[in-house]
Amino acid sequence: MEWGDFSNLQLDAVREVGNIGTGNAATALSQLLGRAVDMGVPEADLIPIYELAGRYGSPETPVCAVLIRAEGDFPCNLIFVIDEGAGQELANLLIAMDISTLDPELQIQMRDSALGEVGNIILGAFLNAISMLTGYVMPASVPAVAHDMLGSVMDIVASIFGVIGDTALLVKTSLQVKDVECEVNGNVIMVPDPGSLETLLQKLGV
Amino acid sequence: MAQTIHVGMADLVAVKVPSLLVTLGLGSCIGVVIYDPRNKVAGMAHIMLPDSRDAGAVLKPGKFADTAVPRLLQELSALGALPSNLQAKIAGGAQMFNIPGKDSGLLAVGARNIEATKRWLAHFNVPLVAEDTGGNKGRSIEFNVPLWNLSVKVLGVGVKEL
Numbered sequence: 001m002e003w004g005d006f007s008n009l010q011l012d013a014v015r016e017v018g019n020i021g022t023g024n025a026a027t028a029l030s031q032l033l034g035r036a037v038d039m040g041v042p043e044a045d046l047i048p049i050y051e052l053a054g055r056y057g058s059p060e061t062p063v064c065a066v067l068i069r070a071e072g073d074f075p076c077n078l079i080f081v082i083d084e085g086a087g088q089e090l091a092n093l094l095i096a097m098d099i100s101t102l103d104p105e106l107q108i109q110m111r112d113s114a115l116g117e118v119g120n121i122i123l124g125a126f127l128n129a130i131s132m133l134t135g136y137v138m139p140a141s142v143p144a145v146a147h148d149m150l151g152s153v154m155d156i157v158a159s160i161f162g163v164i165g166d167t168a169l170l171v172k173t174s175l176q177v178k179d180v181e182c183e184v185n186g187n188v189i190m191v192p193d194p195g196s197l198e199t200l201l202q203k204l205g206v
Numbered sequence: 207m208a209q210t211i212h213v214g215m216a217d218l219v220a221v222k223v224p225s226l227l228v229t230l231g232l233g234s235c236i237g238v239v240i241y242d243p244r245n246k247v248a249g250m251a252h253i254m255l256p257d258s259r260d261a262g263a264v265l266k267p268g269k270f271a272d273t274a275v276p277r278l279l280q281e282l283s284a285l286g287a288l289p290s291n292l293q294a295k296i297a298g299g300a301q302m303f304n305i306p307g308k309d310s311g312l313l314a315v316g317a318r319n320i321e322a323t324k325r326w327l328a329h330f331n332v333p334l335v336a337e338d339t340g341g342n343k344g345r346s347i348e349f350n351v352p353l354w355n356l357s358v359k360v361l362g363v364g365v366k367e368l
Contacts, residue, residue: 050215059231067303144303151231152344160312162254
């Protein structure tokens with residue numbers, strides 16, 4: 001199969017994987033925070049990799065990104081991306097105590113640890129959904145947290161897809177935590193390793 | 207008034223006029239500038255991957271280190287640059303996500319990009335006069351023609367002039 005040459009049926013199947021994954025992730029996040037979490041309709045798009053940098057916002061927007069890597073039957077990277085401000089808000093929700101009197105370095109570590117855990121739970125739930133759907137075994141890494149420009153995060157996504165082609169198939173879903181003063185919106189991006197999406201589609205029978 | 211030219215992913219631009227060559231949000235990619243200060247010619251490429259031999263067709267020569275460097279030299283020379291005057295500056299090649307205890311494979315492409323870009327610059331005898339590479343933070347870069355300074359901006363750290 002030529003990379004980038006996916007049928008509508010196949011795109012629908014990938015979208016459905018995103019849908020189930022996000023549903024699972026929203027439930028997990030909701031249980032973790034004890035709050036309602038809404039999810040958006042997942043998008044599965046074929047995008048020229050050269051347009052990725054500006055696809056989801058200005059390339060210089062500060063974001064927090066959590067990445068986990070899954071190996072095994074469906075090797076891929078999953079990335080949870082959230083605006084830096086919203087990320088800090090989410091970390092505070094999870095820490096649920098006033099840490100402003102602590103050493104600043106310690107505060108950063110605690111927030112990063114909380115964000116890593118949020119990412120781990122969201123992305124782990126997403127992976128579990130794929131696993132249940134396909135029967136695949138996909139051991140996941142521990143989460144890696146980065147605070148950086150949106151463009152730089154997408155730059156890495158583009159490089160991974162760029163290895164074998166000029167098109168990215170991105171599944172993007174949004175999660176929204178309800179009933180907090182600051183709205184918290186995050187996106188999950190699934191980045192399959194070169195060639196592994198074909199395996200998934202075969203397994204799904206499309 | 208200098209014009210601002212955005213050099214997108216895998217793009218390659220060569221100019222002869224006062225300009226600001228800009229690339230926003232480099233992650234594992236490399237921004238390479240090659241310039242001839244005497245003839246006032248400069249070019250920038252946004253390299254994504256080290257080696258075009260791993261890929262099928264090369265639609266954009268700016269995408270790979272081994273195709274971007276020679277093409278950039280070609281375009282500079284078409285604008286009147288002389289090989290003996292050329293100098294290069296590079297920035298980028300970060301690894302933003304580090305997973306402890308794992309061979310990060312695809313995530314470590316930054317280091318391979320740095321190595322390949324330097325190797326191809328050396329291959330064509332273009333001296334590398336300044337660099338800001340590696341690390342774990344993304345970069346935005348601006349190259350001022352004809353001041354020949356490369357400013358590198360890192361989120362939360364500040365701006366560095368090369």
